[in-house]
Amino acid sequence: MQADSDPVTSGMIRRLLRLVLGSKGYDLPFKSDTDRNFLLLLVALMSFLAVLACAGTLTLHAMTQRWSSGLENKITIEVKAETPNGEILSPESVKLDTEKIAGMLEGNLAIKSYQVMNEVEIKKLVSPWIGEDFSFDEIPMPGLIAVELSAATPETLETLTQKVLSVAPSARIETHREWLQDILRFVKTLQGLAFLVAMIVVVTTITAISSGVRSRMAIYRNQVEILHLIGAPDPYIARQFQWHAVIVSLLGSVIGTAAGLAVATLIFHLSGKDETALIPEIGLNYGQIAAFIILPLLACLISGTTARFTVLRTLSQMP
Amino acid sequence: MIRFDKVGFRYDSGPDVLNDIDFELKAGSYHFLTGPSGAGKTSLLSLMYLGHRPTRGNLFMFNQNVGTLPRERLYEIRQKIGIVFQDFRLLGHLSAFDNVALPLRILKRPEKEIRNNVTELLDWVGLGDSKDKLPPTLSGGQQQRIAIARAVITRPKLLLADEPTGNLDDAIGFRLMNLFEQLNRMGTTIVIATHNTHIMEKYGHPRMILAHGNLTLDEHRNKAEETAQGPLTANIKTGTLKHAS
Ligand SMILES: Nc1ncnc2c1ncn2[C@@H]1O[C@H](COP(=O)(O)OP(=O)(O)O)[C@@H](O)[C@H]1O
Ligand SMILES: [Mg+2]
Numbered sequence: 001m002q003a004d005s006d007p008v009t010s011g012m013i014r015r016l017l018r019l020v021l022g023s024k025g026y027d028l029p030f031k032s033d034t035d036r037n038f039l040l041l042l043v044a045l046m047s048f049l050a051v052l053a054c055a056g057t058l059t060l061h062a063m064t065q066r067w068s069s070g071l072e073n074k075i076t077i078e079v080k081a082e083t084p085n086g087e088i089l090s091p092e093s094v095k096l097d098t099e100k101i102a103g104m105l106e107g108n109l110a111i112k113s114y115q116v117m118n119e120v121e122i123k124k125l126v127s128p129w130i131g132e133d134f135s136f137d138e139i140p141m142p143g144l145i146a147v148e149l150s151a152a153t154p155e156t157l158e159t160l161t162q163k164v165l166s167v168a169p170s171a172r173i174e175t176h177r178e179w180l181q182d183i184l185r186f187v188k189t190l191q192g193l194a195f196l197v198a199m200i201v202v203v204t205t206i207t208a209i210s211s212g213v214r215s216r217m218a219i220y221r222n223q224v225e226i227l228h229l230i231g232a233p234d235p236y237i238a239r240q241f242q243w244h245a246v247i248v249s250l251l252g253s254v255i256g257t258a259a260g261l262a263v264a265t266l267i268f269h270l271s272g273k274d275e276t277a278l279i280p281e282i283g284l285n286y287g288q289i290a291a292f293i294i295l296p297l298l299a300c301l302i303s304g305t306t307a308r309f310t311v312l313r314t315l316s317q318m319p
Numbered sequence: 320m321i322r323f324d325k326v327g328f329r330y331d332s333g334p335d336v337l338n339d340i341d342f343e344l345k346a347g348s349y350h351f352l353t354g355p356s357g358a359g360k361t362s363l364l365s366l367m368y369l370g371h372r373p374t375r376g377n378l379f380m381f382n383q384n385v386g387t388l389p390r391e392r393l394y395e396i397r398q399k400i401g402i403v404f405q406d407f408r409l410l411g412h413l414s415a416f417d418n419v420a421l422p423l424r425i426l427k428r429p430e431k432e433i434r435n436n437v438t439e440l441l442d443w444v445g446l447g448d449s450k451d452k453l454p455p456t457l458s459g460g461q462q463q464r465i466a467i468a469r470a471v472i473t474r475p476k477l478l479l480a481d482e483p484t485g486n487l488d489d490a491i492g493f494r495l496m497n498l499f500e501q502l503n504r505m506g507t508t509i510v511i512a513t514h515n516t517h518i519m520e521k522y523g524h525p526r527m528i529l530a531h532g533n534l535t536l537d538e539h540r541n542k543a544e545e546t547a548q549g550p551l552t553a554n555i556k557t558g559t560l561k562h563a564s
Pocket of ligand 2: 360361362405481
């Protein structure tokens with residue numbers, strides 16, 4: 001009975017409303033208002049953004065978890081093959097110093113495990129930088145010990161450094177702390193940004209829904225007033241707008257969430273190609289993908305509550 | 320049932336439309352509300368159906384002070400009132416049937432009961448064939464009958480009708496007036512705004528006359544008229560809804 005420019009969505013919204021409010025539970029006209037399509041698009045877009053923000057946050061979280069637990073307690077002790085004033089030390093002296101340090105580490109409670117790297121391992125470690133067929137006889141080999149601490153507190157590190165230096169003055173302790181801290185700080189910033197995006201999404205949605213509802217109420221002012229005067233309690237009237245908003249948001253959000261998940265999966269798939277030790281494999285597992293069902297539900301909750309609240313507040317201006 | 324206690328009313332910052340209105344209507348009474356156009360009949364009715372609040376004074380509906388009742392409970396009073404608006408105020412996108420069914424749906428009556436009652440009433444007001452039509456496609460008289468059917472479908476305790484016979488030819492007009500008589504006999508309190516002297520004289524109920532924002536009750540004159548119209552009154556008392564058709 002109403003000319004409708006968008007019969008597919010309208011038909012679906014109408015059917016869903018009938019389902020929720022009963023076959024005759026919806027008393028407002030069903031015109032194709034552009035404002036409903038705008039709302040649908042907006043909620044879809046907001047859900048899309050929310051998915052990307054959440055997927056990003058989840059991935060970053062997983063990455064930092066791994067980095068922190070994997071690297072935070074690890075240090076490397078290097079026994080240099082030359083003194084600060086350019087004097088080359090003999091391989092024997094390097095080896096001796098390395099063994100002395102290893103002996104000192106043995107039985108130390110702060111040390112969880114350590115491993116003295118042999119020549120082959122060191123070669124494997126440095127070959128990416130200097131080439132496979134480089135003759136190692138030409139450069140002096142340092143001694144390397146990979147150490148895992150029980151807990152990398154500053155105090156432990158301090159005492160350890162002193163002890164190591166007292167045994168071998170040419171040794172140097174490398175923690176991964178500094179650059180790890182930088183990365184963690186950067187990741188925190190990214191997560192804060194994602195949270196900000198999520199907040200903007202929520203606030204935008206609430207604002208758009210409430211202004212959409214207000215304009216719908218203005219369009220249907222006459223109908224609303226009739227319902228009011230013939231005895232419809234406020235919640236009866238609110239329900240009409242509320243379910244309309246919920247259903248429009250549900251459709252928009254399902255579309256937006258699906259699109260967001262598709263794009264996120266694609267991005268992870270593409271970036272997963274050059275996986276390295278530092279960037280652990282990223283992506284969403286099925287459980288996480290399933291958890292995104294919460295998003296449309298959340299969108300419905302937000303829009304339903306906003307619509308209800310807006311209608312009740314507008315109605316309270318009526319006598 | 321209804322008590323106006325020095326009620327004054329004006330629209331926003333406009334001039335006073337009603338001054339110190341003071342009257343009381345007993346349950347089961349039947350009054351005509353008359354007066355020239357612009358006298359404030361519609362405004363007075365709208366105070367009764369809580370479309371507006373009095374600017375001054377106290378208004379008691381069903382023995383409750385409307386001014387002190389919390390807003391969330393006013394709908395309980397509205398649900399006891401049937402209103403026939405002067406301009407009908409039907410929902411243009413709903414069929415005649417759904418318009419009449421609306422008050423019952425608001426009361427959450429079972430759909431089966433709604434179907435039976437609404438169909439019966441629409442048949443009775445002569446709109447049985449038009450029940451699926453939209454009000455804008457119907458004539459003024461037909462729309463008015465839908466409006467009346469919507470007002471009485473819940474058997475309200477109070478019926479307020481604003482010039483309900485304005486668009487009806489006499490046969491249907493009298494038929495609906497007889498419906499009001501019957502509702503009144505079953506206990507509905509009725510106030511009908513009209514300046515149709517023909518109808519007022521025929522039915523002879525007491526008149527409330529509005530002029531310049533002041534109300535006077537004219538019970539006495541109408542008592543006399545009622546006796547003068549003995550045969551008709553008797554006819555109404557014994558008659559059924561059919562007799563005017
Ligand atoms: N919504 C309104 N806003 C402002 N003034 C109004 C409104 N409705 C009616 N009036 C004014 O109130 C007075 C009474 O009108 P009304 O109650 O409609 O009289 P009646 O029904 O007896 O013709 C008129 O002067 C009219 O112009
Ligand atoms: Mg009027």
